[in-house]
Amino acid sequence: MQEKLSVKEIAEMAGTSVATVSRVINQNGRFSKATEKRVLEIIEQYNYQPNQLARSLRVQHSQVIGIMVPDITNEFFANIIRAVQEHLLLQNYMTIICNTNESGIEAKKQLQMLLAQKVSGVIYINNGENDVLESMNLPTVYIDRDPRETQANLDENYAMIECDNIQGGYLAGQELVRKGARKVAYVCYDKTLSTIKKRTQGFLTALEEAGIAFDPAYGIDVEEVSTGEGIRATEYIVNHLKDVDGIFYMSDVLAVGGLGYLLRNGIPVPEKIRVMGFDDISTSRNIYPSLTTIRQPVEEFGCLAALRIVDMINGKDSTWQQRQRLPVELIVRETT
Amino acid sequence: MQEKLSVKEIAEMAGTSVATVSRVINQNGRFSKATEKRVLEIIEQYNYQPNQLARSLRVQHSQVIGIMVPDITNEFFANIIRAVQEHLLLQNYMTIICNTNESGIEAKKQLQMLLAQKVSGVIYINNGENDVLESMNLPTVYIDRDPRETQANLDENYAMIECDNIQGGYLAGQELVRKGARKVAYVCYDKTLSTIKKRTQGFLTALEEAGIAFDPAYGIDVEEVSTGEGIRATEYIVNHLKDVDGIFYMSDVLAVGGLGYLLRNGIPVPEKIRVMGFDDISTSRNIYPSLTTIRQPVEEFGCLAALRIVDMINGKDSTWQQRQRLPVELIVRETT
DNA sequence: TTGTACGCGTTATCAA
DNA sequence: TTGATAACGCGTACAA
Numbered sequence: 026m027q028e029k030l031s032v033k034e035i036a037e038m039a040g041t042s043v044a045t046v047s048r049v050i051n052q053n054g055r056f057s058k059a060t061e062k063r064v065l066e067i068i069e070q071y072n073y074q075p076n077q078l079a080r081s082l083r084v085q086h087s088q089v090i091g092i093m094v095p096d097i098t099n100e101f102f103a104n105i106i107r108a109v110q111e112h113l114l115l116q117n118y119m120t121i122i123c124n125t126n127e128s129g130i131e132a133k134k135q136l137q138m139l140l141a142q143k144v145s146g147v148i149y150i151n152n153g154e155n156d157v158l159e160s161m162n163l164p165t166v167y168i169d170r171d172p173r174e175t176q177a178n179l180d181e182n183y184a185m186i187e188c189d190n191i192q193g194g195y196l197a198g199q200e201l202v203r204k205g206a207r208k209v210a211y212v213c214y215d216k217t218l219s220t221i222k223k224r225t226q227g228f229l230t231a232l233e234e235a236g237i238a239f240d241p242a243y244g245i246d247v248e249e250v251s252t253g254e255g256i257r258a259t260e261y262i263v264n265h266l267k268d269v270d271g272i273f274y275m276s277d278v279l280a281v282g283g284l285g286y287l288l289r290n291g292i293p294v295p296e297k298i299r300v301m302g303f304d305d306i307s308t309s310r311n312i313y314p315s316l317t318t319i320r321q322p323v324e325e326f327g328c329l330a331a332l333r334i335v336d337m338i339n340g341k342d343s344t345w346q347q348r349q350r351l352p353v354e355l356i357v358r359e360t361t
Numbered sequence: 362m363q364e365k366l367s368v369k370e371i372a373e374m375a376g377t378s379v380a381t382v383s384r385v386i387n388q389n390g391r392f393s394k395a396t397e398k399r400v401l402e403i404i405e406q407y408n409y410q411p412n413q414l415a416r417s418l419r420v421q422h423s424q425v426i427g428i429m430v431p432d433i434t435n436e437f438f439a440n441i442i443r444a445v446q447e448h449l450l451l452q453n454y455m456t457i458i459c460n461t462n463e464s465g466i467e468a469k470k471q472l473q474m475l476l477a478q479k480v481s482g483v484i485y486i487n488n489g490e491n492d493v494l495e496s497m498n499l500p501t502v503y504i505d506r507d508p509r510e511t512q513a514n515l516d517e518n519y520a521m522i523e524c525d526n527i528q529g530g531y532l533a534g535q536e537l538v539r540k541g542a543r544k545v546a547y548v549c550y551d552k553t554l555s556t557i558k559k560r561t562q563g564f565l566t567a568l569e570e571a572g573i574a575f576d577p578a579y580g581i582d583v584e585e586v587s588t589g590e591g592i593r594a595t596e597y598i599v600n601h602l603k604d605v606d607g608i609f610y611m612s613d614v615l616a617v618g619g620l621g622y623l624l625r626n627g628i629p630v631p632e633k634i635r636v637m638g639f640d641d642i643s644t645s646r647n648i649y650p651s652l653t654t655i656r657q658p659v660e661e662f663g664c665l666a667a668l669r670i671v672d673m674i675n676g677k678d679s680t681w682q683q684r685q686r687l688p689v690e691l692i693v694r695e696t697t
Numbered sequence: 698t699t700g701t702a703c704g705c706g707t708t709a710t711c712a713a
Numbered sequence: 714t715t716g717a718t719a720a721c722g723c724g725t726a727c728a729a
Binding site: 074075076077078079081082087088089096097098100103104106107110111114117119120121122123124131134135137138139140141142143251252253255256281282284285286288289307308310311312313314315 | 410411412413414415417418423424425432433434436439440442443446447450453455456457458459460467470471473474475476477478479587588589591592617618620621622624625643644646647648649650651
């Protein structure tokens with residue numbers, strides 16, 4: 026609509042210099058109330074927006090933060106992204122979301138582009154790739170994934186936010202056992218991920234405490250998190266594993282697919298097989314039967330990640346502890 | 362990892378000037394094979410990445426495209442976004458995704474930030490807001506939404522990609538009737554949207570052709586697309602509308618919730634009530650009973666949108682027709 | 698309190 | 714085929 030004007034023109038109209046205009050815009054340095062008022066009025070009147078490109082070039086970083094995520098169509102990840110974006114926007118940061126599709130090559134290309142764009146920081150959401158060394162000495166926040174797992178010589182300049190995955194797995198195991206399961210299986214998507222390891226650990230602990238043996242062959246690993254893979258894994262469990270009466274899917278998306286398979290094949294849930302998910306996406310709550318699951322604090326993930334990375338950018342990260350672990354919650358519904 | 366170096370330093374190392382370096386990088390202007398080779402080697406060796414901020418400032422637009430979308434957690438939108446991103450990335454564009462949450466205020470703020478970032482174009486995905494006048498004379502592509510509906514004095518510099526919504530509604534109506542429905546209802550999310558109007562139109566045409574009367578009171582409008590709202594609408598239909606034996610949800614997400622409500626309340630689907638969705642998200646295929654729906658060509662949306670907006674940016678849009686309508690497909694599953 | 702002038706890293710112009 | 718230099722729009726010493 027408006028032809029784009031610059032500080033120079035604003036300065037002319039306000040009868041002052043670019044320096045002063047810049048000062049009032051950024052509210053630093055000194056200037057009289059009178060000139061401030063004049064400048065502000067003109068800015069208001071013409072709806073002037075500073076050119077972020079020029080500003081960023083000057084200050085050597087942009088008001089943009091990159092987010093790396095395996096798959097934006099996974100409702101759980103999408104929820105985190107939405108929360109992160111919402112809170113970053115409040116602090117006037119935009120986000121560039123990069124879908125890695127679990128591919129290291131795509132991740133690397135996009136990461137390099139992010140760096141070329143001079144993003145101020147990068148947030149990794151449960152991204153298992155390790156080709157991320159290049160982002161070192163850039164503020165970095167990991168959500169739901171432990172970078173120490175895949176990276177050796179790690180810069181200290183990073184923060185990590187996760188839920189209590191061990192407790193989550195433990196609660197899941199307890200619930201299954203409590204509802205009568207004696208021969209359980211689990212389905213996960215990448216055994217090398219720290220989150221998965223911890224959930225498994227907690228899960229096995231619960232079984233052990235209940236005096237239930239676990240056969241490692243009953244732990245199924247799928248490559249991709251999707252309802253389709255949930256079906257495939259469940260088909261395998263039903264057809265190749267004996268006497269399973271409880272399944273722990275380490276992602277709701279997998280569970281939704283698995284549940285569909287069980288029902289379609291006339292297997293009563295939870296009477297014959299009890300089903301647990303993980304994440305608590307809204308679909309889980311609203312399908313029938315609704316899915317018993319472990320809730321992850323998505324909103325808190327997003328809020329914390331946004332606050333932290335901005336603090337890191339501004340060099341005010343000292344008051345935080347490097348790693349934060351948030352509590353999970355067992356949500357009992359109809360599948361157990 | 363690598364300390365960031367600039368054209369200047371590259372030039373020094375190659376024993377030439379910044380101008381020449383810039384020329385070989387952008388492959389325009391003339392330069393000898395020899396110097397090209399030298400420069401390229403150094404670039405390779407140091408993994409030099411041009412500073413996009415500086416470049417964008419100079420050429421007056423960035424390699425970034427904005428995407429406005431109502432809700433990133435809706436699987437249908439997420440699918441489109443993924444497709445768009447994938448194809449834009451192939452042309453070396455990054456994307457800034459803006460969640461408007463159906464809020465005009467948030468949309469406006471983010472749009473202004475996009476403009477301040479000097480994005481090269483904007484893609485609107487089914488975004489009903491009309492506070493978008495400011496993006497005029499910027500390449501713009503609308504997916505799944507007709508901008509003429511909400512904007513009066515529209516710039517010509519835009520393209521529109523949609524599916525055949527009339528046909529989609531028509532197929533949905535036909536399928537419901539074919540399977541025996543005689544008293545149908547529909548659930549949509551914003552009657553003012555062009556997509557909804559067209560789907561409704563096609564739907565009513567199918568009913569009319571079948572000689573079935575439609576009571577306008579049986580058209581339910583919800584404010585937000587979510588499984589929760591699907592449940593709410595269905596609860597209303599079941600409790601307040603008589604003899605409904607078929608429901609057309611104009612979004613799979615709504616249908617998934619509605620289906621959950623029906624099953625939980627012991628209403629046989631499809632025996633007593635037939636259910637149709639729209640979009641064909643993967644959840645629909647993998648739950649039980651699987652959802653009969655109308656497939657929208659998501660992949661094609663993304664691919665076309667990416668190609669078109671880049672062409673528009675490069676001033677090569679003349680060969681395209683302004684509005685493209687893609688075919689839909691009826692996917693018959695278990696709910697009809 | 699204000700203004701001048703430089704530089705951020707590129708690309709583009711013009712002259713050589 | 715090259716190179717010096719002027720922009721792009723902004724923030725910030727440094728001077729006044």
